Amino acid sequence: MAFKANIKVTLRPSILDVQGKAAQHALENLGYSSVSSVRIGKYMEVIIGEDSRAEAEKVAIEICQKLLSNPVMEDFTFELEPVN
Amino acid sequence: MAFKANIKVTLRPSILDVQGKAAQHALENLGYSSVSSVRIGKYMEVIIGEDSRAEAEKVAIEICQKLLSNPVMEDFTFELEPVN
Numbered sequence: 370m371a372f373k374a375n376i377k378v379t380l381r382p383s384i385l386d387v388q389g390k391a392a393q394h395a396l397e398n399l400g401y402s403s404v405s406s407v408r409i410g411k412y413m414e415v416i417i418g419e420d421s422r423a424e425a426e427k428v429a430i431e432i433c434q435k436l437l438s439n440p441v442m443e444d445f446t447f448e449l450e451p452v453n
Numbered sequence: 454m455a456f457k458a459n460i461k462v463t464l465r466p467s468i469l470d471v472q473g474k475a476a477q478h479a480l481e482n483l484g485y486s487s488v489s490s491v492r493i494g495k496y497m498e499v500i501i502g503e504d505s506r507a508e509a510e511k512v513a514i515e516i517c518q519k520l521l522s523n524p525v526m527e528d529f530t531f532e533l534e535p536v537n
Contacts, residue, residue: 371489399520410496412461412495416488417489
């Protein structure tokens with residue numbers, strides 16, 4: 370059995386998001402003045418072949434902490450859904 | 454009134470995700486052999502100051518098409534939630 374983890378990694382609110390600011394200014398120049406904030410993070414879809422949801426959740430937390438996010442600057446959340 | 458658009462931008466399934474492949478190999482080297490696929494996209498939180506949900510949705514679709522995604526290689530989805 371396998372699970373798909375849909376992982377969102379976002380910059381912590383206290384961290385300046387320069388990429389997001391650049392996107393916001395570009396949108397302003399395109400005429401979208403109603404856009405007041407853009408923050409850019411990562412979205413990852415990971416297939417984890419474990420038999421139980423508990424095992425898959427353990428793996429998802431570990432890979433987020435060790436590789437997929439930077440715990441100093443970023444937060445992560447995920448949802449698990451069974452596949453086949 | 455304002456709406457927050459939670460936008461996911463993902464590579465189309467037919468496009469090879471080299472960044473995701475690299476992450477998957479790194480996870481394999483760390484001992485996570487149960488991870489069989491990693492695909493990496495973007496997650497964006499955008500505050501749109503429009504009075505109606507319909508207006509905010511229109512802006513969200515336009516900015517995704519014009520700036521936040523590459524329509525040739527990527528798909529986007531979003532959810533809108535009212536703020537304040």
